[in-house]
Amino acid sequence: MSDDLVPDDLWERVSPLLPPRPPRRRRYPGRLPVDDRAALRGIVYVLCKGVSWADVPAERIGCSGVTAWRRLRDWTEAGVWPRLHEILLGELRKTGLLDMDDAAIDGSHIRALKRGAHTGPSPVDRARPGSKHHLMVDRHGTPLAVSLTGGNRHDVTQLIPLLDAIPHIRGTRGRPRRRPKRVFADRGYDYDKYRRLLRARGITPKIARKGTSHGSGLGKTRWVVERTFAWLHQFKRLRTRYEIRADLHLGLLQLACNIICLRRLRASF
Template identity: 80%
Template sequence: MADDLVADDLWERIAPLLPPRPARRSRFPGRKPIDDRVALDGILFVLRTNVSWRDVPAEKIGCSGITCWRRLREWTEAGVWPRLHTLLLSELRTAKLLDMDDVAVDGSHVRALKRGAHTGPSPVDRGRPGSKHHVLVDRHGTPLAVTLTGGNRHDVTQLLPLVEAIPHIRGRRGRPRRRPRRLFADRGYDYDKYRALLHRHGITPKIARRGVAHGSGLGKVRWVVERTFAWLHQFKRLRVRSEVRADLHQGLLELACSIICLRRLRKSF
């Protein structure tokens, strides 16, 4: 099953980023460690199906779900997922498939089944514990940055953190690209303070005004971020937050963003 879930092109990009396994002692060898590709297969199985880690079918995957969870923890702490995402964004820019002149931003609520960091009473779910996914995408819906907050945090509080989270994207001659030219957002981001801050970053804000009738035309550009949320929530593990540790859920978000980037890169060939 590893070959089914972990495609060769995905593994070729992830393998060099993984931390090396510790050397085994020759005198007390013990059990051989599980192959990293098999563990990654289990992580993708959970990401796509949302089964609990203990219910991962070891006879099909090749290792237990607890081993997969430990590798996820290890690789998240080693910063594998942000580096993978940056690598794929650079490849997209090399292929001229990244349009960073116009970007769009939005947030989406998800229920949190367990307590943990970056959870809070969700105002759209009767105060139940929840979290928010905040995503900034390019003109084609390619995710450039993603953050996680509590369900009670306002979307606008993550506007600048998302802009700052855009990595230095190489792939073309000259300096790496990091800043967009224009940013599109809905009425939830309508604050003059944040417009001024965006201008200081050299970004022109295109934010809908509260109290103004619909029909501004911004929806022709902003709709791509809604489609990106649909892509992200095709990974069932992201529809409802099950991880207590916020960094692990953030890692799964970044892994899903990388897979979306890889899918777009595949279509270019």
């Protein structure tokens, strides 16, 4: 089972991005450091199973939960996951599996049990502490950008930051692609100010109007973002926020997006 957590195609893409370890002292060598692949296996185990770091089975995974947490901290601070995401998006574009003409955006609430940065009283959970996942996907539901905010932040506040967070996607000849042509969103994004901001960037807003009846047809394109949220919530650690540090929860969220991109890339072979 442990070998399936970090398959070869994932490890081949992650390993060149990992920061080098600090040099060891010759006089006091101490223990040998845990293998990076085993540490990544521990991280993915927590992400998929939703267990606490202390409950990682070191004898099966090859790494303790404390070591896996430390590597997650170090690799997140080094920016490994966004760089991996950019590489995977480039590969998807090269194989013709990325369609950025249409993009969809939405947000999803989760409960935050330990508070911390980017938490707030959730308006959909009796003002309990919560956070929000904000996601932008392409026409097929491939994650393009993701962010984390407090549970009381409005969805529309992350529209422009998510657009700016889309990496420069290469993979074909010519200039890298970064912006979609159209953005689909629900009524929570119905503000003329943001429509003007989108048009100023050369993007056509496709946003449902408040107070109008359903049946606009936008759901035929917008549903893919809801499906991607369902994919993300299959990673049990993302259903509830346990990390006090917001950057570590965001790192797990970015890693899950990378795994989704890799699964879509595998389907092409």
